[in-house]
Amino acid sequence: MTDPLLRVENLKTQFFTDAGTVRAVDGISFEVREGEIVGLVGESGAGKSVASMSLLRLIEDPGEIVAGEITYKGETIFGLEEGPDGELREREDMLSNEEIRTQIRGNEIAVIFQDPMESLNPVFTIGGQLREFIELNRDLPKDAAKEEAIRMLREVGIPDPEQRYGEYPHQFSGGMRQRVLIAMALACEPSLIIADEPTTALDVTVEGQILELVDELQDKYDTSFLWVTHDMGVVAEICDRVNVMYLGEIVEQAPVDELFHDTKHPYTTALLNSMPRPDRTVGELEPIEGVMPEAINPPSGCRFHPRCPEAREVCQRVHPDAREVAHADGHPHRAACLKHDVFDAGYDESPPLETATQETAGVPAGGRSTGGPGGEDGATDLKDSVIEDGGEPTDGTRSDDRGETHE
Amino acid sequence: MAIGESQMDDGGPTEDVEAKFGWRHTLGKITDDTTARWGLYIVAFVLVISAYTMVDSNLSRLTFGVLSDFTFAEAIPIFDHPERIPPPGEGESHLPPAFHADGSMAHPLGTDPTGRDYFTRIVYGAQVSVSVGIASTLIGFVGGTIIGSVSGFYGGKVDDFLMRIVETVYAIPPLILIIVFTVFVSGGSPDITYAILGVGITFIPVFARIIRSEVLSIREMDYIEAARASGVKRRNIILRHVIPNSIAPVLVYATLQIGVTILLVAGLSFLGYGAQPPTPDWGEMLNVSHGYMHANVWLSIWPGLAILVTIMGFNLFGDGLQDALDPRLED
Numbered sequence: 001m002t003d004p005l006l007r008v009e010n011l012k013t014q015f016f017t018d019a020g021t022v023r024a025v026d027g028i029s030f031e032v033r034e035g036e037i038v039g040l041v042g043e044s045g046a047g048k049s050v051a052s053m054s055l056l057r058l059i060e061d062p063g064e065i066v067a068g069e070i071t072y073k074g075e076t077i078f079g080l081e082e083g084p085d086g087e088l089r090e091r092e093d094m095l096s097n098e099e100i101r102t103q104i105r106g107n108e109i110a111v112i113f114q115d116p117m118e119s120l121n122p123v124f125t126i127g128g129q130l131r132e133f134i135e136l137n138r139d140l141p142k143d144a145a146k147e148e149a150i151r152m153l154r155e156v157g158i159p160d161p162e163q164r165y166g167e168y169p170h171q172f173s174g175g176m177r178q179r180v181l182i183a184m185a186l187a188c189e190p191s192l193i194i195a196d197e198p199t200t201a202l203d204v205t206v207e208g209q210i211l212e213l214v215d216e217l218q219d220k221y222d223t224s225f226l227w228v229t230h231d232m233g234v235v236a237e238i239c240d241r242v243n244v245m246y247l248g249e250i251v252e253q254a255p256v257d258e259l260f261h262d263t264k265h266p267y268t269t270a271l272l273n274s275m276p277r278p279d280r281t282v283g284e285l286e287p288i289e290g291v292m293p294e295a296i297n298p299p300s301g302c303r304f305h306p307r308c309p310e311a312r313e314v315c316q317r318v319h320p321d322a323r324e325v326a327h328a329d330g331h332p333h334r335a336a337c338l339k340h341d342v343f344d345a346g347y348d349e350s351p352p353l354e355t356a357t358q359e360t361a362g363v364p365a366g367g368r369s370t371g372g373p374g375g376e377d378g379a380t381d382l383k384d385s386v387i388e389d390g391g392e393p394t395d396g397t398r399s400d401d402r403g404e405t406h407e
Numbered sequence: 408m409a410i411g412e413s414q415m416d417d418g419g420p421t422e423d424v425e426a427k428f429g430w431r432h433t434l435g436k437i438t439d440d441t442t443a444r445w446g447l448y449i450v451a452f453v454l455v456i457s458a459y460t461m462v463d464s465n466l467s468r469l470t471f472g473v474l475s476d477f478t479f480a481e482a483i484p485i486f487d488h489p490e491r492i493p494p495p496g497e498g499e500s501h502l503p504p505a506f507h508a509d510g511s512m513a514h515p516l517g518t519d520p521t522g523r524d525y526f527t528r529i530v531y532g533a534q535v536s537v538s539v540g541i542a543s544t545l546i547g548f549v550g551g552t553i554i555g556s557v558s559g560f561y562g563g564k565v566d567d568f569l570m571r572i573v574e575t576v577y578a579i580p581p582l583i584l585i586i587v588f589t590v591f592v593s594g595g596s597p598d599i600t601y602a603i604l605g606v607g608i609t610f611i612p613v614f615a616r617i618i619r620s621e622v623l624s625i626r627e628m629d630y631i632e633a634a635r636a637s638g639v640k641r642r643n644i645i646l647r648h649v650i651p652n653s654i655a656p657v658l659v660y661a662t663l664q665i666g667v668t669i670l671l672v673a674g675l676s677f678l679g680y681g682a683q684p685p686t687p688d689w690g691e692m693l694n695v696s697h698g699y700m701h702a703n704v705w706l707s708i709w710p711g712l713a714i715l716v717t718i719m720g721f722n723l724f725g726d727g728l729q730d731a732l733d734p735r736l737e738d
Contacts, residue, residue, distance in 0.1 A: 056636055061563060106637035113636075118629035123651045132647075133637055184637070 003074065004031035005224050006055070006192055011068035011078075013047075013054045020296045024050040024063070026248035029322075032192060037218065037225040039235045039256070041271070042245035043292050048228045051245070052194045054078070055226070056109060057100050073191070077104065106137045110185035114197040116177035120169040126180050127153075127165030130187065137188040152183040157213060175206035179213065186217060196228045211237050232275055236260060241331060244268050247303045248295055250322055254333040264325050264335035266310045302338060305353070314338055314350035436731035443727020449720025457534040501703045516709050519692075520699060528687040529709050535688040536717065539603055539681070540669035546607025548661045551614020556650050558615065559622030560641075570619070577612035581605045581671065585680050599688075602672050602681040610664065617660055621653030628652075655732045662725035666718035673714050689714050 013025040025047045032038045040048050054065050057078060067088075070077040077100065079091040095104065113119040121129055130149040134140055140148060146165075153161035156179040169177060178198060185193050195214075199207040215238065218225065227239055235242055235256065242259045244252040244267065252265040263269045270288045290307045293299055299306050305315040315338055325340045326333040338347040437443045502518040503509050516525040558569040585605035589597045625631065626649060634644050675681040676690025677697075684691060689710040696706035 053636075058632070058635055101638045101640070104638070105635070111633065111636040113629045113633055115629050119633045121630045121634075121648050121652065124647075137638065181633075 004033045005036075005073060006032040006226070007069075007071045008051075008055070009069045009071075011051065011054060011070065012066045013050050013059055013063060014066050015063040017062055017296075022295045023248050023298065024295055025054060026295075026298075027068070027321075028243075028245070028248070028250045030243045030250060030253060032224050032226055034191070034224055035218075035222045036240045037227055037238055039239035039242040040226060040228045040245060041230065041232065041235055041242055043230060043271075043288075045247075045292050045295070046245040047248040047295065048230075048245055049196055052111075052196055052226060052228050055194065056105055056111070057097070058105075072104070072108065075104075106133065106190070107188050108190050109192045109194060110188065110190040112178075112181050112185045112193060112195045112198045115201045116174050116181055116198075117201065119181055120177060122169050125166050125168055126172065127167075130165075130180065130184055133184055134187050148187065149183075152187050153180070155186070156180070156183040156217070158183075174202050175209060178202060178206075178210055182210070182213065182217070186221060186223070189221060190223065192224045192226065194226045194228065197230070199234060200229070200231070207234070214238065232271055244271070247292060247298055249303060249336065250334075251304065251336045252334065253322060254326075254335075255329050255331045258326070258328045258331075258333050262326065262328075262333070264333060264340065265337045266308045266339075267304045270307075270309070302336070310337075310339060311353045312338075312347055312350035313353060314345050314347055315353070318343075318345045320345070433728070433731045437724070437727040440727050440730065442723050443730070446720050446723025446725070446727055449716060450724045453533050453537055453717050453720060456530055457537040460531045460534040461538065501699070503703070504705055517703070517705055519695070519706060520703075525706070525709060528692060529689070529713050531687040532689045532692060532710065532713065533717070535599065535682050535686060536669045536673065536690075536714070539599060539606075539672045540665045540721075543603045543607035543668050543672070544610065544661050544665045546604070547610025547614050547664070548657065550607070550611040551616075552618050552650060552654070552657060554611065555615035555618030556622050556645050556653065559619040560626050560645050560649055562626075566619075569615075573612045573615045576608065579609060581609040582675065582678075582680070584609055585675060589680065597680045597683065599672075599676075599682045599686070602675045606668055606671055606675075610668070613664075614657055614660070618650075618653055618657050621656060622649055625649055625652045659725055659729040659732060662728055663722060666721035666725070669721070670714065670718055 008031070009029045010027045011025055011029070012023070012027050015022040015024055028047075028051060030038065030040075040051065042048050050059070050063070053059055055070060055072075055077065057065070059065060065078055067080065069079045071079075076091060076094045079094050080088045081091045083089040120126065124132075127146070127149055130152065131142070131145045134145040134148050134152075135142065138145070138148075150161045150165055153165065158164055158176060158179055164172075169180075172180065181198070199210050202210065211234065214225070217223070225238075227234070229235060239256045241255050242253070243250045244259070244265065246267050252259065252263075252268045254262075254264070259268060260272070263272065267288075270286070273286045274288055276285060288307060293303070293306070299316075301317050301319050302308070302311070302315040303319075305311040308315065318338060320336040320338050320343055322334040322336040323340070323342045324332040325335045325342055337343075338345045437447055500518055500520050500522040502511065502514050502522075504515065504517045507517075514524050514526065516529060519525050519528065554569055554573060558566045558573075582605075585597075585601050588601035588605055589595065593601065631644060631648055634648055639647075672681050673688075673690030673693065676688050677694045679694065682688035682691045684695070692710040693707060696703075696710070699706050
């Protein structure tokens with residue numbers, strides 16, 4: 001297979017704050033191939049945005065990329081090597097700040113931000129901003145840039161682009177503004193667009209239109225996307241492959257169909273169960289218990305174990321890295337969960353953790369995730385359900401206690 | 408305005424949108440407000456007068472090398488030469504204003520102790536006061552905007568360094584700075600230029616602090632991040648994105664500040680550190696006239712009134728501008 005467009009290996013981005021080191025991104029690896037839409041999914045605070053900003057080296061003080069390698073089209077965006085004094089230093093072939101700014105940002109990798117209301121400068125016209133962006137990155141004269149800007153506005157489905165060219169951002173609705181931002185991102189025909197929750201601030205009907213537009217434009221321009229979101233529905237709609245992030249780590253990595261139908265990580269399962277799905281009928285949604293811990297002081301072992309319905313004693317001790325647990329469509333299906341055989345950490349023998357979380361969230365989540373394998377998992381589920389049936393009245397108070405200890 | 412709002416929601420084409428934004432709209436809102444309108448009239452009036460006299464005296468300077476014996480204003484009957492002292496026996500000194508029994512229509516506001524027409528001097532005095540007010544406010548405004556936006560945008564050590572300097576300057580009263588300039592730069596002869604510089608520099612900290620606080624919130628905006636992500640130079644981000652979005656409150660403050668500056672410079676002229684005789688300047692005229700307070704009280708009243716009205720004009724205009732630029736007061 002040819003080299004991927006973007007390869008990220010073991011990327012670590014940390015913030016050095018007074019309270020301690022925040023490991024916002026803690027060793028993630030993924031790839032984006034040409035013409036692909038790759039999802040980066042997770043709760044707020046999982047490190048999705050920091051990860052995507054690291055790709056453009058847009059991490060500001062006190063944050064810093066401390067390890068890993070980012071390769072884009074064979075160019076090193078970030079890379080470290082060991083110097084003669086044993087200290088890590090930036091590699092020779094790493095692009096300079098100036099090269100990143102002039103060659104990569106906007107030209108090769110563009111970003112669509114979350115809030116279309118905030119992403120356009122309110123004091124300049126839409127057209128002026130779009131034109132300036134094109135002038136800047138494509139070296140076109142003013143007139144040509146203006147024509148190009150109007151063409152792009154038409155391209156993203158803004159009616160009457162000649163007239164709207166001269167209007168200000170506040171005169172556009174949210175969906176229209178997001179279209180403008182997409183036009184801006186596409187204007188320089190980048191090979192990769194990082195979409196940082198671009199539809200989160202929009203209502204669902206507009207979201208649908210935008211997704212459709214992106215799909216259309218992606219077919220036409222063959223641009224790759226890194227789609228950052230917390231919305232599994234959007235992922236299902238648009239992505240080819242998905243990376244699920246939890247607390248700075250990628251816990252599951254799979255093609256989108258595999259992820260939905262053969263889920264390998266309990267966190268992904270829990271995410272899927274916490275939202276309505278058109279293909280399932282459920283009586284009640286199950287939110288994931290508790291809140292994500294601070295990245296300053298992550299839990300020992302598997303980072304998800306305090307909230308995991310399938311956690312066992314071994315999960316407190318052993319920290320799983322993402323390993324290939326299955327293979328589908330020529331893509332590996334990786335998961336970082338000890339319950340899979342490849343880890344061989346003694347999960348099956350380990351006693352389940354008796355936590356409130358486990359009791360309340362365990363049954364349905366576990367029950368659904370184990371569509372394929374294991375009689376043993378089934379047995380665990382059965383046992384859990386017995387516990388839950390018996391202990392229901394106390395559940396509420398106990399899970400509250402847990403919530404407090406997290407904070 | 409309601410039209411603009413409703414059309415914004417459906418995302419359809421909008422008409423007459425320019426009416427709500429831009430300087431035309433701001434000007435419209437100012438003229439809607441009676442006090443602000445009067446402020447605008449006064450400011451416009453004073454500006455026109457100073458512009459005219461500035462052209463006049465500069466034309467004669469260009470033509471004759473110095474402010475000559477002839478000014479073009481003299482072609483108008485009520486004007487006299489602002490600086491020329493009439494030869495002994497010709498002009499009458501301490502002439503009272505025209506409405507006084509002893510007054511004459513040839514000198515509507517009377518004459519000063521050397522026999523010069525006081526009306527002409529008041530009119531020409533506007534030029535000095537207004538240009539000094541605007542020039543030193545501009546120094547503070549431009550200097551403060553640059554320092555404040557750089558400081559706020561870069562943050563960290565740059566911010567610490569610049570703000571400590573700014574705070575040091577903040578502690579220096581303008582008069583001290585002007586005396587220092589006068590003594591060390593010009594070797595002891597006071598000049599209006601040092602008054603402008605001194606006042607301007609001491610205003611930099613105030614402007615810098617206002618704009619810095621604005622920039623601190625602006626720099627967190629997504630469009631700044633978006634500009635960075637699309638490879639815009641930092642300098643251009645500050646110039647194109649940060650400053651235009653944080654300038655409004657500083658602009659209002661600057662307008663109000665012009666009034667304060669005029670008063671301050673008039674005070675400095677009164678003390679002898681500003682405009683020097685025979686230049687007509689309201690502060691300098693007060694300086695001369697306070698010695699004749701008992702003999703001819705009108706000499707003190709006219710420049711005082713001129714200062715009062717001008718400052719009032721700038722303040723009313725500034726208040727109106729503040730209201731006009733405040734989106735919360737949008738009806």
